[in-house]
Amino acid sequence: MKRDIYCKIVKEVEEHDPWFQQRRNAAGELGLSSLQKVTVAFRMLAYDAPADSLDECLRLGESTIIESMRRFVRAVVEVFGDEYIRAPNKEDTARLLDMNQRRGFPGCWEALTAYIGGSLNEINVLHRSHLLDNLAAGEAPKVQFSINEHYYTMGYYLADGIYTEWATFIKPIQSPVGRKRQHFVVQ
Incomplete structure (x- = not known):
């Protein structure tokens, strides 16, 4: 995450x-900083870490870590929910398509990755993506693009190997043979 976004x-x-x-306690000593409390919540989310595994590295007690997580999640939903935790509108969809077009992926909605062995798996990622809701219902915004003189009217997602075999999921080639295929390879 970029520093300015984190801050x-x-x-x-x-x-x-x-x-x-951050506040002073009864003895006048400074208590825990907001950076400590937010960082522990981010670590729990990012690494699917239990509270007791983070207490020593950030010098917080387990109960404080749990409270940090609970309050952090609530605050993020209340502060950012209306803007970021919602289904994309037409402008969002157009922005995603344009951004991926500039990156060399015309018609690509987003890149999907799943954590193998972590807290997220294929079914959870699929259920959390608002962009996939319409696709599963057989609806999707119209997209027009061409690749190698083939014309397409439906967008696609870049996905790793854990995802279901859907025509709209484009997966990288695991063992490419030849220079041409090596541009679309899992590292």
Whole structure:
């Protein structure tokens, strides 16, 4: 995550919930910082880590870690939910398609990856993607693009090998043979 995005999240969460603000205790010593409390929540989410595995590296007690996670998730939903935790609108969809077009992937909605052996798996990722809801219902925004003089009217997703075999999931070639196929390979 870029530093400026991380700092924005910390600032917004700290302003939303005073519990994240650093305070002095009864002895006048500074307590835990908002950075410690937010970082532990991010680590729990990113690494699917239990609270007791993070207590030593960030110097927080297990109960504080659990409270940080609970309050962080609530704050993020309340602060950012209306803008970011929603189904994409037409402008969002157009922006995604344009961004991926510039990256060399015309007609690509997004790249899907799943954590093998982690907290996320294929079914969870599929259920969490608002973009896939319409696709599963047989509906999708119209897209027009051509690759090698073949014309397509439906977008696709870049996906890793864990995903279901759907025509709309484009997976990389595992063992490419020849220079031409090596441009679409899993590293």
